[in-house]
Amino acid sequence: MRAGKSTVECPRVRLGGGFSLPLHAVLLAPTLIVLALVILYPIVSSAALGFFNYDLTNPRGQGFAGVDNFTRLANDANFWRALKNTLVFSLSSVAFGLVFGLAGALALNNLAERHGWLRGVLLLPWVIPTVVVGYLFLFIFDVDAGLASYLLMRLGIIDRSLPWLMRGDLAMAACIIANVWNQTPFYILMFAAGLKTIPQDIREATVEMGASRWQEFRHVTLPFLWGLIVITSLLMIIRNFNNFPIVYTMTGGGPAYETTTFVIYIYRLAFDSFKLGYAGAVGFIWCIVLAILAALYVRALTKES
Amino acid sequence: MNEIRKTGGGWKIVVWAVVIVALVWTFFPFYWMLSTALKPDLDIYKVPPDLWPKNLTFDNVRKLFWEDSLIPRFFLNSLISSVATVIVTVGLATFSGYALSRLRFRFRQKLLIGILVTQMFPMVVLLIPLYILYLKAHLLNTWVGLVLAFTSFALPFGVWMIKGFIDTVPVEMEEAAMIDGCSRVGALFKVVLPMIVPGVAATAIFAFLDAWNNLLFPLTLVNELEMKTLPPGMILSFMGQFRADWGGMMATSFLTTLPIVILFVLLQRYLVAGLTAGAVKG
Numbered sequence: 001m002r003a004g005k006s007t008v009e010c011p012r013v014r015l016g017g018g019f020s021l022p023l024h025a026v027l028l029a030p031t032l033i034v035l036a037l038v039i040l041y042p043i044v045s046s047a048a049l050g051f052f053n054y055d056l057t058n059p060r061g062q063g064f065a066g067v068d069n070f071t072r073l074a075n076d077a078n079f080w081r082a083l084k085n086t087l088v089f090s091l092s093s094v095a096f097g098l099v100f101g102l103a104g105a106l107a108l109n110n111l112a113e114r115h116g117w118l119r120g121v122l123l124l125p126w127v128i129p130t131v132v133v134g135y136l137f138l139f140i141f142d143v144d145a146g147l148a149s150y151l152l153m154r155l156g157i158i159d160r161s162l163p164w165l166m167r168g169d170l171a172m173a174a175c176i177i178a179n180v181w182n183q184t185p186f187y188i189l190m191f192a193a194g195l196k197t198i199p200q201d202i203r204e205a206t207v208e209m210g211a212s213r214w215q216e217f218r219h220v221t222l223p224f225l226w227g228l229i230v231i232t233s234l235l236m237i238i239r240n241f242n243n244f245p246i247v248y249t250m251t252g253g254g255p256a257y258e259t260t261t262f263v264i265y266i267y268r269l270a271f272d273s274f275k276l277g278y279a280g281a282v283g284f285i286w287c288i289v290l291a292i293l294a295a296l297y298v299r300a301l302t303k304e305s
Numbered sequence: 306m307n308e309i310r311k312t313g314g315g316w317k318i319v320v321w322a323v324v325i326v327a328l329v330w331t332f333f334p335f336y337w338m339l340s341t342a343l344k345p346d347l348d349i350y351k352v353p354p355d356l357w358p359k360n361l362t363f364d365n366v367r368k369l370f371w372e373d374s375l376i377p378r379f380f381l382n383s384l385i386s387s388v389a390t391v392i393v394t395v396g397l398a399t400f401s402g403y404a405l406s407r408l409r410f411r412f413r414q415k416l417l418i419g420i421l422v423t424q425m426f427p428m429v430v431l432l433i434p435l436y437i438l439y440l441k442a443h444l445l446n447t448w449v450g451l452v453l454a455f456t457s458f459a460l461p462f463g464v465w466m467i468k469g470f471i472d473t474v475p476v477e478m479e480e481a482a483m484i485d486g487c488s489r490v491g492a493l494f495k496v497v498l499p500m501i502v503p504g505v506a507a508t509a510i511f512a513f514l515d516a517w518n519n520l521l522f523p524l525t526l527v528n529e530l531e532m533k534t535l536p537p538g539m540i541l542s543f544m545g546q547f548r549a550d551w552g553g554m555m556a557t558s559f560l561t562t563l564p565i566v567i568l569f570v571l572l573q574r575y576l577v578a579g580l581t582a583g584a585v586k587g
Binding site for chain 2: 010011022023024027028030031034035037038039040041042043045046049100103104106107108110111118119120121122123124125127128129130131132135136137139140142144145147150154181185188189207213238241242244245248249262263266267270271276279280283284286287290291293294297298
């Protein structure tokens with residue numbers, strides 16, 4: 001906020017013919033137009049779609065539907081299954097990510113400065129295309145050629161190759177493992193950066209008082225990181241609620257509906273069965289959930305800074 | 306780094322064990338991708354698998370460049386649309402970031418939050434109306450349409466990034482330039498921009514990654530095969546085959562990952578700075 005004091009209040013841009021516009025409006029206009037066109041308008045319009053019968057396979061049945069689509073939701077078993085799958089997928093991905101990320105960050109923080117490059121290279125899985133992540137793990141979990149089954153057999157945990165992606169529970173587990181591989185680097189990076197902000201003198205005092213490593217972690221490190229943990233978890237829950245490519249490439253939502261998350265369900269409804277109105281209704285509900293989470297995220301973020 | 310505790314041998318072993326597990330877990334899948342791409346088809350199905358490829362072959366890689374292969378075309382499309390997204394995003398984010406950092410107007414704070422929140426809605430939900438809109442505006446199967454969609458998802462991060470960096474540049478420097486006869490926009494380009502290179506770099510990298518990695522937009526907003534980018538192109542090339550062509554798939558995956566790895570090696574420090582800036586600085 002230091003920039004505030006000496007800036008010109010409201011410079012204007014002169015246009016021809018005596019017209020002028022405030023400079024901030026001119027500078028912001030292109031960004032806002034793009035966001036309005038590609039994000040804002042579609043959200044509003046998609047919410048409106050939820051109140052119409054807009055089934056492309058049934059052109060005669062189109063028209064205003066009131067809340068029909070929404071009452072239909074309540075009795076749609078696939079809707080509830082998608083909700084359950086989304087929660088299982090997202091919450092376990094975030095839980096594993098948090099634990100692995102924290103362990104990784106603490107380990108990196110204990111290394112000498114010259115090993116700092118390790119923090120950089122560990123990021124790689126996070127920046128590669130998610131479709132590639134999906135294909136890579138599709139291969140690793142393949143029933144014939146996959147490494148996962150082979151390794152588990154070698155370790156004596158299973159005695160024959162598992163059809164990972166053809167069994168509901170295993171398919172979900174495979175998607176979560178791929179997702180955790182993809183996302184753990186982000187948690188490591190966040191927490192490693194957070195650990196650096198813990199003041200050295202506080203740590204020194206803790207050690208002088210004779211606190212064990214566990215006590216230091218429990219009473220100094222964790223409270224210091226708490227805000228960051230909350231922010232990161234919320235952000236990643238939101239991202240995973242919207243996560244499409246991993247499940248789409250690995251299982252396509254199958255077998256049956258066993259790994260169909262919300263975004264996959266909406267995609268299938270709209271682009272495979274052309275039930276645009278109903279897809280809009282599901283999307284509307286989902287946007288409300290995400291708006292609540294986004295509000296929590298913004299609150300946590302502003303509280304932290 | 307912080308030698309507050311005397312690091313005993315036992316603890317060091319624990320720390321290095323965690324680091325080594327993390328390294329193996331992170332890099333083994335990459336190794337497996339590359340080694341599979343370099344194996345002949347028969348060896349890929351070998352039990353037990355060759356952890357080190359015994360019969361090296363470049364057939365899988367060569368196949369990607371055969372005459373009827375669309376992979377080079379997809380690669381080029383990805384490159385064109387990603388670079389265009391970088392240019393548009395950096396341009397728009399610089400102007401908006403400057404306005405949000407330097408100018409005072411009503412709803413400034415609300416706008417900043419609003420821009421951040423647009424990122425949090427599912428792309429899938431936007432797609433249906435966007436498809437209809439693009440259909441009416443003749444933007445389906447166009448570079449403009451695709452780049453516009455990519456840009457909308459890269460912009461919020463970029464605006465925040467550049468705004469944050471401009472916040473750290475002393476206003477006095479700009480004012481000095483303006484007293485010397487520089488216009489406000491001139492001062493932005495001559496004084497501010499050179500000082501926020503890391504922010505611009507981070508914005509550019511993330512815009513590139515966003516576009517390069519995006520699946521949903523090119524999957525739906527582009528239906529001409531010749532215009533698909535790599536992520537949907539990969540799906541079209543390898544899905545629904547009777548027997549999976551793992552060698553080809555891993556070779557394509559490798560090709561798709563390669564530019565990212567190069568970018569990553571060259572610009573890693575900007576990337577790390579960019580990723581942490583948002584959440585840690587707040």
